[in-house]
Amino acid sequence: MRLLKASEIARRAAQALKDAKQTVTVKKKNRSKKTPFEGGQQIFIFSHIQRNLVAYSLSRALNACRRNNETLRFIPYNGKKTVPSALRKDLWSPFATISFPKGCGNIGRSVFQKLREYRRRHEHEWGEEITKNPENGYFIAKKKRARKLCDQVANSVADMAYVLGRLDVRGPDNSGEKKDTSALSTTTPSTQNISEQTSIVSSDNKSTYENIGLVGEGTGKLVQIHWRDIRMAEFAQSWSNNVEHGILPWQKNYRDNDIANAKKKLRNEGSLMKRGQGKEKKRERSYAKQVTRQQEDGRTEKVLA
Structure with missing residues (x-):
């Protein structure tokens, strides 16, 4: 048995390392490039069957991320037993799906953020029609008031019409902005204040509040909305020209x-x-x-x- 010198052992080890690196680089070159996942290209909207709660999600399955905590965190507390302990599949159903063109994931994420912000404001800012009965002027019971606050289907449709309308191309006379503000028609008058405040912030203080604006505003990106019930789109007064409507495809599990x-x-x-x-x-x-x-x-x- 021939004994090798220390220098020969070191030389062979260095050569082996060099060969291993070369094989790794060759494998990386031959590896097919996978297209990265682009979150925000689709926004999935779910509604509660009994209370008409609305939940926005970037994943097709409502309870697929962090054991429902990500979606339940954005459902505010409006009274006793108004926040569900878990997202049960038998109580939540698909309401609509917003689809953006390929490569517009950043716009979808910005729209997703705006929809959540407006939904939060609807459930925390309301007028006297929520707290008082217009017929006799008495205060409404807590359970009825919580039921009214949980019903956010009409507000969500109006928010979708307003936010997606801001993506439409605006003319020199800002006709698109007027059209977008008129599209926000909900059951509560506080939504009109929201639209006015957001339009003022985005136009007057655009340089100061650039981070809170909508990505892709005025670019005219085409957006597709597929509804479970197309009649739900009538909650908004009008829709911009860049929005196309359709019906969700239903498949029977044979x-x-x-x-x-x-x-x-x-x-x-x-x-x-x-x-x-x-x-x-x-x-x-x-x-x-x-x-x-x-x-x-x-x-x-x-x-x-």
């Missing part, structure tokens, strides 16, 4: 139906088998009773004889 039918068939077969087994057991019992009776009759005859 696999679940097949499984349910198979289970039903097995259940019926099992019930039939049980019925057959029950009849056989009854026959055996009746036969056993007859035999015992005959035996008892024979014993009694012997005793009498």
Whole structure:
């Protein structure tokens, strides 16, 4: 066995490291470039079936991120038992989907932020029509007031019309801005103040408050909205020209139906088998009773004889 010198061992180790680096670089070059995930290209809107709460999400599944904490965090407390403990699939249904063109993820994230901000203001700023009864002037009960505050479907549709209208191309006379503010039609008058304040901030103090503006404002990007019920779009007075409306595609899960039918068939077969087994057991019992009776009759005859 030949012993190598320390210098030869070091040289071979350096050569092995060099070869390993070369193979790694070759693998990286041959690796296909994957397109990075662009969040914000689609905004998914869900509504509560009983309370008409509205939740915005960037993922298709409502409870896919951090055990519902990310979405539940943006549902404010409007009274006792108004914030659900978890996002149950049987109580939340898809309301609408906002789709932006490819490469406009930053615009989608900015719209997502604005929709959440306006929703938060609707649920924290309201007029007397929420607290007092317009007929007699008395204060409304807490439960009814909480129910009114939780119903944010109309406000959300109006917010969508206003925010997406700001993306439309504006003329030299700022006709688009007037059109956007008129599109914000909700059940509460506080939304008009919100639209006026945001338009003033974005126009007068644009240089000072540049970070709170809307990304892609006035670029004329086309936006598609797919509704579960297209009649919900009528909550807004008008929509800008850059918004296209459609209906959400519904797909029936035939696999679940097949499984349910198979289970039903097995259940019926099992019930039939049980019925057959029950009849056989009854026959055996009746036969056993007859035999015992005959035996008892024979014993009694012997005793009498």
